[in-house]
Amino acid sequence: MQKLKVGLMGFGTVGSGVWRVLQDNSDKIIENCGFEIEASKILVRDLSKKRNGEIARGVFTDNPLEILNDENIKIVVEVMGGIEPAKEYILEAIKRGKHVVTANKALIASHGDMLLKAAKDANVKLLYEASVAGGIPIIHAIKESLSANRINSIMGILNGTTNYILSKMTSEKMEYDIVLKEAQEKGYAEADPTSDVEAFDAAYKLTILARLAFGIDVKIEDIYREGITNISPIDIEYATELGYVIKLLAIAKETNGKIELKVHPTFIPKGHPLAAVGDAFNAVYIKGNAVGELMFYGKGAGDLPTGSAAVGDIISIIREGTPNKMITQVINEKDLSNIKDMGSNQGEYYVRLLIKDIPGILGKIASLFGKYNVSLSSVIQKGKEEPAVSLVFITHETIELNVQYALTDIAKLPEVVSIANVIRVENI
Incomplete structure (x- = not known):
């Protein structure tokens, strides 16, 4: 059995999920790509911290060069989060001819075009399915399965924390602050929930999806953003009375050649498929001119769903074989003027x-x-x-x-x- 070595940069929630998927589903992975995939080196910040006892201590390192300099490591999986040093490490991996898989939504949203160009110039792949909607294969769907369509609109519940809060406020008529505290206690929300509740997280993800769907160089600054902190039980009560549900929606839609890009709380009819998406689940609702209406639904975060997406990208790289088979999407900069105010x-x-x-x-x-x-x-x-x-x-x-x-x-x-x-x- 051929063995392929990958370097894992980060071993938090997502990194540990990647490792677990590689272990638990090894037989299926071998069946699907013909290789045993081994995380031969794992970059961590603190070597003294107690780690998974199933992993040999020599696998962990706090020196990124042990991954970047290792010619036997063909694919680097970046799951550290943040912009730096993740961007530096990815660029260095690309420079050294390594393929890269990342779950880093902030980095892809902010510097994705530059990183993709660097990968194309180096004749390697940069894949990022895990950066949006966890285990939902939405990026592959837009890039591959729906590539014959003109996408008319994308509407998504892209943040599980806010969906949990709004769902709980709706079903139990609870105040925002009380539900937020409960979400933090259950691990759905961070101690500092700003990125989620002020819609930064969803805006990053919409930036990535809009680039893929419309072929334009969208910047995070192009996305109108409004969070959920001003939603009260009385607003939910009126929504119910009027036949609506309140969801934080990320919306990208093209109308008469102009593209709207926005993330904000939204009244949607109770009968719409997105209205039924509860708890911390994610969903993406797409309209294509040929395929019509589609909805993708599932867990948008967590160790195993996101780890599944990252490992799926590793398998895609292996299956595609030689790097020059990859087609890089053309970004049409002149269309930037078509983003609506x-x-x-x-x-x-x-x-x-x-x-x-x-x-x-x-x-x-x-x-x-x-x-x-x-x-x-x-x-x-x-x-x-x-x-x-x-x-x-x-x-x-x-x-x-x-x-x-x-x-x-x-x-x-x-x-x-x-x-x-x-x-x-x-x-x-």
Whole structure:
């Protein structure tokens, strides 16, 4: 049996998952690619830390050169996370003619084009299936299975932490802070949850998917981003009453040659497949001009699902054989001008105001919406003669900037206590 040696850079959650998949599924891996894959060196930060007792201590190293200089290591698997030193190590591995597999979403989103060009110039492969949606093979699907399609739109629940929080708030009518604490105790959320709850994580993943789907050099700065920290049980209650579910969606869609890129809390109809995705699961919903509608669903994080994706990339490299068989996607830079400014997007909106319950206030607010061509589909008022009551609107489809202009004027009305929330609606 032929043996192929890989170097594993990082041995946290994902790194240990890669190692476990290689061990537990070795027979299946050999059957699928004809090689026994061995993690012959594993880079860690602290050699003194207690490690998996099944691994010989000599396998661990804190010196990256033991992987980079080893001519017998043909593939480097980077699962360290962060930008540096991961970028430096990947570039050095490429320079030395090694193929690279990475799960590093932040690095691929920020420097993916540069790294892919370096790999192409060096005639090696750089694969990154594990960087988006854990064990869901969405990158392969877009690059290979759907390559004959023009992708019209991608909408995804790409962050399990936020989906767990919103699902729990919906099913148990709990406050955001309480559910977040529970998510941290269960290991779904980090001690510092900013990357998840402020939607940075989902924005990185959307950057990667949008590049693949539309062939443009998307930057993380091109993605409009809004997190879930302002979602309250009352917003979820109104969503339910109106026939919607609130999800944090990453959305990329092309309309009349223009591309929208955004991550934000979204009202979606209860009957939509994404509305049923609960707990910490991920899902990606794609529309292609030939294939129609597809949804990919599964575990978007965790040691074994993400490890499975990384090992799948290793097997792909082995199966493809010689590096020059790889086709590198062409990025069309002139299309950058086609990324829409958020203010020009069109859609429907949920608006919740806190107002003083004074006769005539509804007419004043409706008049200001009308001033900016924002027509109203639904109006709900709950509470009466309290210091402040909720007044909720669902708009018809309109331009985002018009909604913002109208709300700026509405906020100046003395009867308006605050604009409590604005959530976009996708009637898909």
